Amino acid sequence: MVVDDGAVDQTFHALADRTRRDILRRCATGELSVSRLAEAYPMSFAAVQKHVAVLERAGLVTKERRGREQIVRTAPDALARARQSLDELEALWRGRVDRMAALLAEEPAPGQAEPRRGTER
Amino acid sequence: MVVDDGAVDQTFHALADRTRRDILRRCATGELSVSRLAEAYPMSFAAVQKHVAVLERAGLVTKERRGREQIVRTAPDALARARQSLDELEALWRGRVDRMAALLAEEPAPGQAEPRRGTER
């Protein structure tokens, strides 16, 4: 299981951009090709294409060939995982430490920090 | 109004870092000073302090003076707003376009569909 550390990074990073969130919204309501998407933004086609690529690497959208176009559609799985990550944090904050301890261990501090809170000194 | 465009950027960007998410978790379970937090990570104190600053600017944590220490605690409001943003996206994907249309208008395409571009840093 383990939410796969780096994937969360990619997901949130992909979400931390206005244009990309807007792309997600547009693709959530209807199916759109990349070029169709690009028409909606004041930047170059390549820029939009790269935004889509970032979303795709994060697993937030999938592309499907349709004729000579690539249809972009949102993949709510990654979205749900991101939400679950936030839910975990909120649950932690509410004091559900006991039940969430296992989840906490899934993503320890990078490098050396260990999730051993309470035992130190 | 509502979600305040750039704030979402900051929130997700703050969440898109392993160390910062870990800080959030630690501060969700117990109150910790900045120096206490810094001890848990293999990086310099200044680096951790800046991570906390990023979280603070995003509204994800608050600091409170206690003696000569600054106690960091998670502020679930921003967390809830981020989650709400994801919920909106999921709802959109499920076809609730009608009811979500108003929410959609909150964050239009950057650059051309909206005159106000000055809110971000």
Added chain:
DNA sequence: CGTGTATATACGCCGCTGTGTATATTCGAG
């Protein structure tokens, strides 16, 4: 096949971010 459209890649530019070390500031303790 050849041609045009759709998408991807290459390369460069610039600003921001994460990190470090070093220094400044704040504030309780005595």
Added chain:
DNA sequence: CTCGAATATACACAGCGGCGTATATACACG
């Protein structure tokens, strides 16, 4: 008031990310 701990800021520097323009690939259609 002085001292030291806790925190913040300053400066530097490598790396990445977003953007553009230009070029390469893929693919439908004659």
